[in-house]
Amino acid sequence: MKIFIVEDDENIVELLGDELRQWGYETKAVRDFNDVANEIGRYNPNLVLMDITLPYYNGFYWTQKIRQNSNVPIIFISSHNNQVDMVSAMQFGADDYITKPIDINLTRVKIQAILRRTYEYTMPVDKPVFEGISLDISKAKLLGEGFCIDLTKTELLILEYLFNMRGKIAKREDIMNHCWQGDDFIDDNTLAVNITRLRKKLSNVGYKEFIQTKKGMGYYLVRQI
Secondary structure (H helix, E strand, O other), rough: EEEEEEOOOOOHHHHHHHHHHHHHEEEEEEEOOHHHHHHHHHHHHOOEEEEEOOOOOHHHHHHHHHHOOOOOEEEEEOOOOHHHHHHHHHHHHOEEEOOOOHHHHHHHHHHHHHHHHOOOOOOOOOOOOOEEEEEEEOOOOEEOOOOOEEEOHHHHHHHHHHHHOOOHHHHHHHHHHHOOOOOOOOOHHHHHHHHHHHHHHOOOOOOOOOEEEEOOOEEOOOOOO
């Protein structure tokens, strides 16, 4: 799946591009801000991320131009957080709206939801990668060079959260909420048992140190040496 980024802040372009590629998407950023619609037409993306404030013409203008020839899903990403701009974006043809500073996990969820709804495609939408290891969410498998690990539903959910954190520390309570959605009967020991099982599976294929513990906080992924 291809995603086209219309954003003039190079730091945001780099952040989005890096994250989207880790999730398994192909990306391209606009080069000529005076020719946005034609660049999108040539690239033929599955989704467009559109800022409002741009050189020459704003995002409303380009969305209107795109809608003359295409129904490609468009998500606005903007620092404008007032209701007028949000409503205007929808009226010009946007499918969703995300405010800056960007919450990368929210962005991922919104992109997945729109792609599923628009294309109803059966191949995996999300296949995040971390240091050469990929997580196939649709098949519940962890894939690396020379190995394929089958995962239980809970193991899959734990790894999904850790992969999305991209090496940052994931708090225990956040992982538990992701896996069990606030179930009062689940305690920290349940998570620890599942982490131990995951580590054993990883150790069997030479990745013993892939999941690390930050004492008193949670877990994180590290590059395998």
